[in-house]
Amino acid sequence: MGGGALGAVALLSGCSGDSEPRRDAGSDAAVALLRARGARDSAALLARYDATVDAHPALARRLAPLREETARHVAVFTAKDRSASPSATASRSPSAGGERVPEVPESEKKALSALAQAERRTADARTTALATAPPELARLLASVAACGAAHVYLLTRHDAD
Numbered sequence: 001m002g003g004g005a006l007g008a009v010a011l012l013s014g015c016s017g018d019s020e021p022r023r024d025a026g027s028d029a030a031v032a033l034l035r036a037r038g039a040r041d042s043a044a045l046l047a048r049y050d051a052t053v054d055a056h057p058a059l060a061r062r063l064a065p066l067r068e069e070t071a072r073h074v075a076v077f078t079a080k081d082r083s084a085s086p087s088a089t090a091s092r093s094p095s096a097g098g099e100r101v102p103e104v105p106e107s108e109k110k111a112l113s114a115l116a117q118a119e120r121r122t123a124d125a126r127t128t129a130l131a132t133a134p135p136e137l138a139r140l141l142a143s144v145a146a147c148g149a150a151h152v153y154l155l156t157r158h159d160a161d
Contacts, residue, residue: 034133038141039077041122046070048102048118055104059111060124066151073144116155123148 049067053060102118105111126145130138 025143029115030132031134031137034129034137034141035077037129038126039074039143041125042070042073042077042144044102045118045122046074048104048115051102052115055106056108056111063115066154069147069151073147076140076144112155118150119148119151119155123152 046067049063053067085122105114113161123145126148128140129141130145133141
């Protein structure tokens with residue numbers, strides 16, 4: 001399920017012995033593109049969380065922590081100062097950068113499943129992007145992908161709240 005993302009985190013943790021940074025891994029334009037994709041994907045997830053809570057208010061409490069983490073992901077991918085620790089925005093997300101609001105299934109169970117599928121796709125895309133990312137961005141992508149894998153687990157748990 002999220003084993004690829006968790007494996008990537010373990011791999012990156014154990015492979016920090018390089019004394020020389022990989023300079024060939026990313027031009028400024030390539031890094032900017034990866035960061036923009038990360039921000040766009042997180043904003044789309046944020047819009048999906050908001051649409052799900054709008055359609056199923058009873059899920060608001062359960063989804064709030066996951067939504068807040070997703071908002072932090074948007075902030076970290078868009079932060080100008082990479083050393084700053086951006087705080088999560090509590091405001092409602094714009095619908096994924098002007099795109100239409102995601103469709104939410106009528107049943108809560110199916111809505112949670114749709115959220116889990118979106119999280120899984122996004123985590124998988126971030127894990128794939130590790131291959132072309134420079135070290136600093138690869139660590140961020142791996143961390144956010146692992147977080148997404150944890151979200152999948154929490155969204156698919158049957159005994160939650």
